[in-house]
Each structure stands twice: as C-alpha cells, then as structure tokens.
Amino acid sequence: MRKYKVPTGDICIIDGEKGRPLEFLSIGDYGKEKNMKADFLGLSDEINGVPHGDILPLKEKWVVTISSQYGCSMNCSFCDVPKVGAGINATYTDMLNQVHHAIALHPEVKRTNRLNLHYARMGEPTWNRDVILSAYTIADILKPKGWGFHPVVSTMMPKNNKDLQSYISNWLDLKDELNGEAGLQLSINTTSDEVRTETMPNAMSIRDISDMMYDILAFREVPKGRKITLNFALTEAPIDAKLLGMLFSKRHFICKITPMHNTDACIKNGLLTDDGYDSFYPYKEVEKALKDEGFDVIVFIPSHEEDNSKITCGNVILATEKENQNG
Ligand code: SF4
Numbered sequence: 001m002r003k004y005k006v007p008t009g010d011i012c013i014i015d016g017e018k019g020r021p022l023e024f025l026s027i028g029d030y031g032k033e034k035n036m037k038a039d040f041l042g043l044s045d046e047i048n049g050v051p052h053g054d055i056l057p058l059k060e061k062w063v064v065t066i067s068s069q070y071g072c073s074m075n076c077s078f079c080d081v082p083k084v085g086a087g088i089n090a091t092y093t094d095m096l097n098q099v100h101h102a103i104a105l106h107p108e109v110k111r112t113n114r115l116n117l118h119y120a121r122m123g124e125p126t127w128n129r130d131v132i133l134s135a136y137t138i139a140d141i142l143k144p145k146g147w148g149f150h151p152v153v154s155t156m157m158p159k160n161n162k163d164l165q166s167y168i169s170n171w172l173d174l175k176d177e178l179n180g181e182a183g184l185q186l187s188i189n190t191t192s193d194e195v196r197t198e199t200m201p202n203a204m205s206i207r208d209i210s211d212m213m214y215d216i217l218a219f220r221e222v223p224k225g226r227k228i229t230l231n232f233a234l235t236e237a238p239i240d241a242k243l244l245g246m247l248f249s250k251r252h253f254i255c256k257i258t259p260m261h262n263t264d265a266c267i268k269n270g271l272l273t274d275d276g277y278d279s280f281y282p283y284k285e286v287e288k289a290l291k292d293e294g295f296d297v298i299v300f301i302p303s304h305e306e307d308n309s310k311i312t313c314g315n316v317i318l319a320t321e322k323e324n325q326n327g
Contacts, residue, residue, distance in 0.1 A: 001101055004317065006309035008055050009063075010105055011317055016094045018070060020085070023121050023318050025065040025311055026102040028055030030303070037280070037287070040254075040296040046280035052305040058106055061114045065311075066098040068131050069123025074156055076314075077199045078233070078266045081122045083319040090123065092130040092137075099138055114148040120313055126155045126167050135174055135182065152183035154231065154313070156203045157212075169216050172223045180225015185256070186213075188230050190237035191244060199237075199271065210247035217252055227296070228253050233260040234273045234282060241289035254296040257283050261302070261312035264319070277304055 002013045009027030016022040029035075035050045036043055071085035090098075099117065103109075117138065119125040135151040142149045153171055158164065168184070175182040186209060190196055193205050204212070213228070230253050232239055244255070259276030260266055276282045283299045290297045302312050310317055 003105075006311055007052055007305040008309070008311065011309075011311065012098075012101060012105075013318065014097065014101060016070060016097075017091045018088060018094075020070045020088075021318055022067045022070065022090060022094055022098060023316055024067060024098040024102055025063070025121060026105050027063045027065075027311055028058055029061050029063055030054075031056050031061075035301055035303070037283075037299040038297065039291070041298075046284075047299065047301050048280050049278040050301050050303040050306075052303045058109045059112050061116070062106075062109070062112045063116045063118065064099060064102040065118040065121045066095055066102070067122035068095065068119045068125040068128045072123050074124045074158060074200070074202045076156065076201075076203075077269050078260060078263060078271045079314040080263045080265050080319040081314070081316050083265075084122060084316060084322060087123050087127060089128040089130065092134055095119075095130060095134040096137060099134075111145055111147050114150060115142065117149070117151045118154065119152070120154045122316055122318070124156055124158055125153050126158060126161060126164055129163070129167065132167070132170055132174060139178060148181070149178070150181050150183060151178075152185065154185040154187060156187050156200055157209045158202050159204045159208070160202070165212055165216060168212075169220075172216070172220070176221075176224050178225075180223065183226060183229065185229040185231045187233070188244075189233050190235070191240040192238050195237040199269075206243075206247065213248070213252075217249075222251060226254070227251075229256045229298075230254070232257045232286070234258070234276060234286065235260050235271050236274075239286050239289070241286070241293040241295075244290070244295070245293040250294045250296075254298065255290045256298040256300060257286060257290075258300050259302070259307075261314050262307050263312075263314040265314070277301065277307065 069087040072081040073087035259273035
C-alpha cells in the first residue's frame with residue numbers, strides 16, 4: 001500500500017483483485033459547526049471560508065472514502081477520475097479491503113461514534129451491486145462492536161442503467177434496516193438539461209430522475225433518517241428552485257450546496273465557484289431560493305487545505321500519476 005499524508009488524514013493506493021490500483025481516503029473532519037450552514041439544524045452562521053484547524057478526534061467522526069470502480073466511464077467534465085481509465089467494477093473483496101486498510105491505519109482507535117463510508121473516490125457506485133452487499137457486511141462487522149456506521153452512496157443517476165431503480169430501492173431498504181443511518185445523494189448540480197448534458201453526458205435528465213424517484217418512493221414508507229440529498233456543486237449554471245420544488249417533494253428530499261472542487265478537469269474546463277472557498281456570497285441567493293421553496297438546505301464548504309490536498313470529490317491522485325507516466 002502507498003500512503004500520502006494530507007492535512008486531514010491519508011490518501012492511500014492499493015492493488016485491487018483485478019490487478020489495477022484502487023484509491024481510498026481515511027480522513028478527519030473539522031466538525032459541522034465549522035464547515036456547514038444548515039438553518040434547519042440550528043447552524044445558521046454564514047461561512048466565509050473554512051480555516052484549516054484541528055480535526056475532530058477519529059473516535060468521534062472518521063470519514064473513509066473508497067473506490068467502487070477502477071476508473072469511471074461516466075465522463076463528467078468536472079472530474080479527474082475518467083483519466084484513470086474505464087469504470088470496471090471493484091470486487092466485493094476490493095471494497096472490504098479498502099475499508100479494512102483505512103481502519104488499520106489507526107490501531108489506536110478502538111471504535112468511533114461515526115464512521116462515514118463514502119463510495120465516492122473512483123467510480124459511479126450504482127453500476128456495482130457489490131457496493132450494497134459490502135455495506136451490509138461492514139455493518140454486520142462493526143455495529144456489534146458499537147461503531148456508528150453511515151454508508152453513503154452518491155450517484156450521478158446514469159442513464160442506460162437498467163438496474164438503477166431496483167438498486168436505489170435496495171439501498172433505501174438498507175437505509176431502513178440501519179435505522180436511517182445510511183445516506184443517498186443524487187448529484188444534480190444544475191437544473192439546466194443543456195449544461196447537464198454537457199458536463200454529465202451519461203446522466204439522466206432531471207425530469208427522468210424525478211420520475212424514477214417518484215416511482216421508487218410512491219409505494220413505500222418515507223425512508224428512515226436523513227432525507228435524500230439533492231447535491232449541487234455550484235458553478236454559473238442555473239439552479240431553478242421553483243422547478244426543483246415541482247419535481248422533488250420536500251417530504252423526501254433536502255438540498256445541499258457545495259463549491260465545485262478545484263480538480264484539474266474543473267480548472268481546465270472553467271467550472272469553478274467564484275470565491276466559493278472564502279465567502280458565503282456565491283451561495284446566498286440559491287440557498288434563499290431553495291429555502292423559500294420549502295426545502296431544508298445544507299451549505300457545506302471544505303477548506304483550501306482539503307481541496308488542495310485532493311481529498312474532495314472528483315480528485316484522484318492516480319490520474320496525476322498516469323498523466324506523469326504518459327509524459
Ligand atoms: S463525478 Fe463520479 S460519476 Fe462522474 S466521472 Fe467522476 S467518478 Fe465518475
């Protein structure tokens with residue numbers, strides 16, 4: 001295993017069962033008082049930049065982000081992962097191994113109140129059914145030891161994935177079985193279908209996403225725990241709160257706004273949040289519009305140090321290594 005120290009933890013690379021490398025993170029978090037505005041949670045201070053500082057002890061919160069695929073074929077224009085190669089599924093053992101190695105980095109931590117496991121380093125997780133199976137297995141291992149366990153799937157909602165509806169239903173089954181302690185995030189980013197097609201060429205249209213989620217949610221109880229998150233990485237592309245209000249029920253969905261992370265692809269394609277790491281201003285208007293529409297809204301902002309150390313989504317050091325190898 002190769003390990004790179006970053007200000008909030010480690011980026012690691014291991015060889016997967018399919019003979020290619022997989023990248024994962026083990027990191028700490030500053031705490032939501034420092035990097036989150038969410039009025040509905042009582043966190044109402046505007047965040048004008050997040051200074052790097054102490055992270056919470058890992059026994060309180062530990063974030064592990066693993067790869068569900070070797071590379072990715074979704075080709076989102078703001079993401080460096082496709083440069084690593086096509087999205088071939090990581091195996092069930094690959095995913096358990098990444099979590100095992102991440103936890104083994106800190107033998108001094110015997111348990112944590114909250115292990116957030118994000119299937120969000122490389123790959124679109126809904127192509128890989130073993131993601132769900134691995135989350136069940138890890139819950140079975142950790143929960144009897146008293147660990148808080150919060151697996152999270154973030155999806156671009158790929159078109160042409162015939163298994164998607166059933167996959168999301170099964171993930172919501174897991175969420176209910178874990179008493180709501182699993183997360184589902186849909187990466188919407190913008191309500192403009194034109195920009196979505198340009199930047200997320202393999203994702204469904206926003207209306208198709210709304211229809212599919214309606215079909216999934218109409219005949220089941222409201223899933224336990226945190227509502228489903230509609231995620232928006234802010235750029236100049238529109239976020240039409242009224243349209244979102246028509247397409248997604250506030251009973252089931254909340255909105256989360258983040259800056260577009262400074263990946264190499266974003267810098268090359270000019271997809272950035274102007275001033276988004278230093279000032280609340282870029283988020284203010286859209287946060288208000290979504291709240292006026294009745295949504296609960298989270299604004300979540302990483303520090304410069306987190307973004308520059310490539311721990312944020314869309315970054316992957318394997319891409320840089322590959323580019324360097326290719327000269
Ligand atoms: S953002 Fe996610 S789905 Fe899109 S290319 Fe990157 S890893 Fe794949």
